[in-house]
Amino acid sequence: MLPARMSDDRRYALSAVFGPALPEMVSNYTPHARRLRIQVVETGPGFAVLTLPFHEELIGDPSRGVVFGGVITTLIDQASGLAVACALEELLAIATVDLRVDYLRAARPGQNLFARAECYRVTRNIAFVRASAYERAPDDPFASCLGTFMIGANNAGTPFSGNRAKS
């Protein structure tokens, strides 16, 4: 539903690890993603698909058993940041400038959640992303999101470049 718009002749910093090889990097270098057990499903030029396994700790409304809205923000933010990383020609620090999440409907209780983010435009300083979240079918999302990200916002490096710089 969200076709990758990045050009095929572009070279990508993460192209060597596109596909399912990124999970370890994400889970190892983002403590909160590890805490929530967020996993990478798929990555490619300018896009990322992540999943968040359902567990009781994520519930916002105990009477309905529904995941708290902010949890979806976290999943989408993580997917969007990764999509930006997957759109870059060199790895640079990525910082969220803003996010707007529309809650299209309640997420179904007890289901694993997915988010797919597409970075559809990268300028020198800013990356633009759209994302959606769903339980099973990407064309039946319960949330959609627009986000903008600053590239090279600080000198501290990305969670991905962190380990490399230290070693």
Next chain:
Amino acid sequence: MSRLVDAIPYARLLGVRIEPTAIGWDCVLPFSEDIIGNPRLPAIHGGVIGSFLELTALLHLIDESGSTERVPKPINFSIDYLRSAGPHDTRARAQIFKLGRRVAVVHVTAWQDDEQKPVAAGNGKFLL
């Protein structure tokens, strides 16, 4: 309010607590290793900051309505990230901009050491 926070599993996961102030109460998000997004800075995960803002907005609405029977449902939530949120406790305060019959608009600000230097601002619309 504190009992309500304890009843929300995700608020417990984040360790959010309520602290009374001269004009009402603030939400406090204690720093922990678990909420880090970028360990190199280190900085708190943007999603956690967003969740914390949304939680604060929701709690203020519930407090205003005085009832937990019908929990307001978020329509959308928008977050501006203003500064990197460092390894410190974060506080948030909400203001209900408009409380209509069906829709409420809530503004939230989060800061760490200096209230004049917010780390993030949120704007949420909720269906009542």
